[in-house]
Amino acid sequence: MTEKHKHFGLGTAAGVVGLIVLAGIIGLITVYSGGYNVAATEDHSAFGRWAAATTLKNSIQSRAPTDDPPSFTEAMVEAGAGEYKAMCQHCHGGPGIDRAGWAEGMLPEPPHLTEAAAHWEPNEIYWILDHGIKSSGMPAFGPSHDEEALWNLTAFVTDLPGMTQTDYEAMGSSGHHDDGHEH
Ligand code: HEC
The missing domain is CATH 1.20.5 (Single alpha-helices involved in coiled-coils or other helix-helix interfaces)
Structure with missing residues (x-):
């Protein structure tokens, strides 16, 4: 040299x-x-939004379980519907149903899952429900719910895109409502 x-x-x-x-x-x-500025009233810059969305996608894709998900039955979707109405609808809305007014004040806004669920594989949805999404307001349901309840919810969320309001309203009403306090 x-x-x-x-x-x-x-x-x-x-x-x-x-x-x-x-x-x-x-x-x-x-x-x-x-x-x-940590205010939820001030959105991220375009770069910040891109960085957050890309980090989210890649983080979840690389962590979601790789085993085949169980095959979803009507009974699972039905059970998941009851849980969804009790624990998710106020943030995410449902077919023909708006989020609660206060959820509009969240940043990031909870996406309408009738569309957003189509972008995720069932295993990725399961992972999101199990672990939640840090600093976003999306709770982890794994600590308060067993695998069966999480798969029921996953089965229901996977069915959401394309579901009609009539079908949605008919579902889960007789189901068991789990508020997460039973464990
Ligand atoms: C307190 C409000 C709140 C509750 C309750 C809530 N979520 Fe979320 N959820 C969010 C927010 C906010 C995000 C967006 C996170 C992000 O983009 O970083 C999110 C994201 C998600 C996503 C990823 C969608 C996407 O494309 O970003 C799924 C799937 C999801 N939630 C399902 C559920 C289900 C199912 C329940 C009920 C068991 C639930 N959530 C309860 C606030 C909530």
Whole structure:
């Protein structure tokens, strides 16, 4: 290696270390200065929205179980419907049913699952229900519900896209309503 190359290598290393230190300082300034607005009334920048949506998709895809999901029966969908109406509808709405007014004040807004559920595989929906989504208001139901209840909900959510309001309203009314306090 020539003298010139050695200097170039050292210069690059110093530059990289400098950038890392600078990124750390900017991070600490952001944390301590109060400059970042945590208000739910102020949306992320376009970059922030892209980064959040892409992180969400990739994080869930890489963590969802890889075994085949159980085959869903009408009874599972029916049982899931009762749970959904009790625990999810106020945030996510349902076919022909709006979210609760206060859910409009959340950021991110809970998506209408009648459309959003079509973007996820059953195993991914199961993972989301089991673990929730950090810092978004989407709760983890795994700590309060067993696997059977989570698969019933997954079966129901998988059926949501294309479900009519009449079908939705007829479902789950006789079902068992689990408020998560029984365990
Ligand atoms: C307190 C409000 C709230 C409740 C209750 C709630 N969720 Fe959510 N949910 C959210 C929010 C907010 C998001 C969006 C998270 C994000 O995009 O980072 C979300 C995201 C999801 C997603 C991913 C959809 C997507 O495309 O982003 C699914 C699936 C889901 N919820 C299902 C459910 C089910 C099923 C229940 C009931 C067992 C439920 N949620 C209860 C607020 C809620």
